[in-house]
Amino acid sequence: MLRFLIRRLSSAFVILILISAFTFLIFFAAPRDPAVLACGKNCTEAAKDIIRDNLGLNDPIAQQYWEFMRGIVMGRDFSVGRCDAPCLGVSFNTDLMVWDTIVDRLPLTLSLSLGGLVIFLTLGLGAGLMAAAKKGTVTDKTLSSMSLVFSSMQIYFLGPIVLGALVFSSGIMESPRYVPITEDPLGWFTGLLIPWFVMALIFTAQYTRMSRSSMIEQLQEEHVRTARAKGMSRPYVFFRYAWRGSLIPIVTILGMDLGALLGGAIVTEMTFSLAGIGRLAVDAVTNIDLPLTMGVMLIGATFILMCNVVVDAAYAYIDPRVRLG
Template sequence: MLQFLIRRLSGAVVIMFLIGAFTFFLFYTIPQDFAQLACGKNCSPENIAVIRENLGLDKPITTQFWEFMVGIVSGRDFPQGHCSAPCLGVSFDSGEFVWDSIMDRFPLTLSLTVGGLVIFLLFGLGTGLLAAWKRGTAVDKVVSGASMVLSSFQIYFLGPIVLSLLVYQTGWLENPKEASITDDPAGWFMGLLIPWIVMATIFTAQYTRMARSTMIEQLQEEHVRTARAKGMRQRYVFFRYAWRGSLIPIVTIIGMDLSALLSGAVVTEYTFDLAGIGRLAVTGSLTKDLPLTMGVMLFGAFFILILNIIVDLAYAYIDPRVRLA
């Protein structure tokens, strides 16, 4: 177990480093002077020189990369002040510390993700199990049909429809907005309700379909038949034997979706005009803001790698045949 964690975490560090290097050097293939960009339009050569020095752009690319990576571990000093670890550099565009920008946006992304996740796991797995239990009946057909239709929807399509219905036409809810969960819990909840509902609707449909099909597959396993042959109640067999086997594919998908959402739900954020990590990422690449892009990339990669390890740990917990080595 410990060996597994050490191996996987060190592997994750190496991958993060490689992702960083790849992003960094790829960025420099863009035929652009970053100092010019940072300086704006009417910029004197002196200003450019100052900016270049401030941003460290006068040094060789490899040195710049190295300083960036060292900064993540031990912090860095900038003219604006000390940037403590994990330091992801200073944004070319805004001049703020990238880490601070990310932390500023992260609460929204986290709220959006966790709230959505709770809803779509609850409903998605619930209806999926129901459909599998009632396989072949009208309930199953309705659930399967609805989830088929809904899962082919897109957030940018469903979002405006829901907004128009619940906000503009009926006035039941307000436009989505961000509020602090600690200062204004009710505002936080109401503000994010519509994005959650829309996001969760589409994910629910996908999870329903997946839960249904893996459960049906598991119910045909021979060991499930053995359990029934022992006289175990149908519900017990369903939840103990078949459900346990369905967990592996479900956990895999949850891990993937979670890491994707945590590294920024671009479409959701734009649809509801919210400012999360996704918007930061888009801004970073549109303004060719190298530190910001690097920061968001590495931040997302971190979640992907960590969730990967967590999913593997979950496998070992679910299936005794899986050994962590």
């Protein structure tokens, strides 16, 4: 298992290096001179030259990339000050360190995605299992059609409706906001409750359907029948034999969804005016803030790769046949 993890982690690392190289190239693929972007309003040729020199834009690309990678490991010095490792550069817009900006936004994104994850996994798998166990009954049909309705909805549609109903017209709840869990756990919880549920409802639908169909398939497996023929009880066989196998496709989409969410739940954050990584990514792109864009992309890629490693480990845990390969 350890060797398996080391192998997966090292290949993830190689991919990350490749991604960093590609992201680095957006500096040069951008439609405008980075120096102009960094320069601000009252820009002169002389100022641009200084900036180019400062950013090292006159150096060969390979050297610039090397400096960037070195900065991630060792830190770098800029005209605005020292940038400690891991240094992802300085934002053109705010002159703040990219890494610090990201770290500042990260707790919200983590809270939002992990909280939502707990809700949609519980609801989705629960409903899916129930529908599979009661296949063909009214319960199954209700759950299935509900999940079809929700999966065809969008957060930016459902979000405002829920906000309108619970916040603006009735005042039952306050507007979603983020308070660090360390400061006020209850405020953290109530502040994110609406975004969690709206996000979860839409994801739940997908997990309900996936879990239902995967479970129905597993229940027809021969080894499930063998377990029944051994005298094991129906619930035991349902959870120990069938459920375990049904988790494999679920873990697959879960890994992708979680990676994407951690890299920024853009629509959710925008809908509920929450400032997380997703919001940061949108701002970075609209302002053509190249260092920030790169930083957000790298962080997103790292999350997706990490989730992939976790998914691989989960496969190996669930299905021993994967462990040897």
